[in-house]
Amino acid sequence: MNKVFALLTFYSAVLVSMPAFSASNLVYCSEGSPxxxxxxxxxxxxxxxxxxxxxxxxxxxxxxxxxxxxxxxxxxxxxxxxxxxxxxxxxxxxxxxxxxxxxxxxxxxxxxxxxxxxxxxxxxxxxxxxxxxxxxxxxxxxxxxxxxxxxxxxxxxxxxxxxxxxxxxxxxxxxxxxxxxxxxxxxxxxxxxxxxxxxxxxxxTGPFKFRRYQKGTSIRYKANEAYWQGQPAIGNLVFSITPDPSVRYMKLKKGECDLVVYPSPSDIAQIKSQSGMVLAEEDGLNIGYLAMNTEKPPFDNVQVRRAIAHALNKQAYINAVYLGNAELAINPYPPSMWSHNDEVAQYEYNPEKARKLLQKAGYSDGFKVTLWTLPVSRPYNPNGRKMGEMMQQDLAKIGVEVELVSYDWGTYLDKVKRGEHDMVQLGWAGDNGDPDNFLYTLFSCDSVQRGSNNSRYCQPEFESLIKRARRESDLATREQLYREALRVFSEDVPVIPIAHSKVFRALSSRVEGYVMDPFDVDNFFPLSVSSNRQQ
Missing domain, CATH: 3.90.76.10 (Dipeptide-binding Protein; Domain 1)
Incomplete structure (x- = not known):
């Protein structure tokens, strides 16, 4: 047995089991294993x-x-x-x-x-x-x-x-x-x-101490009684790992979860109408996108990438996958962020134009390719498989034969980091409110080798602009540099921005102190749970 998991098993055995439900416990239905x-x-x-x-x-x-x-x-x-x-x-x-x-x-x-x-x-x-x-x-x-x-x-x-x-x-x-x-x-x-x-x-040094982890099932934490900001009101925090968003919602209805991450768009209306439930929502600082591996043919050809962009009916995805709870994306970060630029190349849904671009690139008969679909529900893409099937149908109309592929979440991320994909669904939620967190982290030459640049995009003019913006202290100058970088990026189209989604949490009315976070982080320290559990 692996030493780490042997130790985890040992510590699971010696720790006392947490009581099922009490006012000092909070069960968080998460979407996957870390x-x-x-x-x-x-x-x-x-x-x-x-x-x-x-x-x-x-x-x-x-x-x-x-x-x-x-x-x-x-x-x-x-x-x-x-x-x-x-x-x-x-x-x-x-x-x-x-x-x-x-x-x-x-x-x-x-x-x-x-x-x-x-x-x-x-x-x-x-x-x-x-x-x-x-x-x-x-x-x-x-x-x-x-x-x-x-x-x-x-x-x-x-x-x-x-x-x-x-x-x-x-x-x-x-x-x-x-x-x-x-x-x-x-x-x-x-x-x-x-x-x-x-x-x-x-x-x-955080507000909770690790107790045990059962992969694919649960993570258990205990309040840090010596926390420097004061002892948390929640005595025991449990992550109930539940990949299916509909199952997460059912657990909330049954009182088996207190806080649910990323509810399915199809459940939003029901959650709003349910007594004993609260729906928290916020415009997400995020982007859902389709990345094309620019190191691999045919995606090393910009005409092919532009053809794919024209072939995808993004509005249809927003209607069917997000159920309208998202905004059509132009840039790789949302309009709420400073330096957003809507005066860039945009790729309207136009299969005829896509076919002409493929002909120009030397692919009159199309080609075969794999498209990796997201295996977990994320706010930037709540249903990767469904979106993949719609993309598959769209690309078939221009002669591109797509095989849909997926893996478990950890394997998916590892393989993408290694550049094994052709096309892949992924996304990003901002971490610090700065455009640098999107542009440098996801699209710089440095980030190709580090594994966060899923398109493997490395373009000298774009690289120069985002590096100059990092060194610049004047905000107006930084903004102009980023706007120009976005122009270059849109012409090269290494990824196809799909949507900026709303972010939702569903929670029991027993939970007090919850505040939505712009970085899509759930802060548990301020939370408390009342003693009356809804049935």
């Missing part, structure tokens, strides 16, 4: 919700429900006049989790910050290669090139040196991949030759 319990090495929203708001904190955070930066593990910070040096003063009252497998002997300090940053930054770090040495956010956002030094100035004082000014740097520090892990725990695991356990038996 790839890991360390947000440094994960990319999916599934893993983010299972780790960042539950187990960990960061130097900075976003005020719940907003894009406003607030202090977290760092009480305050100073920025040098040249914007290349950031000095942080850390809190001195923060404890790491005490669990069945680790008991801390000290409070969080600068050593933990250095460990958490340098694991991702330093290729010679003893933990860098644990899990394969790929840090998709950190590397895909260019943090490995940006950060030149992380220096301890005292037990609770840290300085970070940058190679150049970086406008979104502070916002990036509030993202899940910059969570602070325990250096002391890492030393224990290294002594015991169990370094890989740091990613599956987590220790953080």
């Amino acid at each position: 790839e890991s319990f360390n947000p440094q090495i994960t990319l999916s929203g599934t893993a983010r919700n299972a780790t960042a708001p539950t187990l960990y904190n960061r130097l900075l955070d976003f005020e719940p429900g907003t894009t406003k930066l607030v202090p977290s593990l760092a009480k305050r910070w100073e920025i040098s006049p040249d914007n290349r040096s950031y000095t942080f003063e850390l809190r001195d009252d923060v404890s790491f989790h005490s669990t069945a497998y680790f008991t801390p002997s000290r409070k969080m300090n600068a050593d933990d910050v250095l460990f958490s940053f340098n694991r991702q930054l330093d290729k010679e770090h003893p933990y860098h290669m644990v899990g394969g040495g790929t840090y998709q956010y950190f590397q895909g956002m260019g943090m490995d090139k940006l950060i030149t030094k992380v220096e301890k100035l005292g037990d609770h004082r840290v300085r970070i040196e940058l190679s150049q000014p970086e406008a979104p740097f502070l916002s990036n520090l509030a993202m899940p991949f910059m969570s602070i892990l325990s250096s002391e725990y890492s030393e224990q695991l290294q002594r015991e030759n169990r370094k890989a356990d740091i990613d599956m038996l987590p220790v953080g």
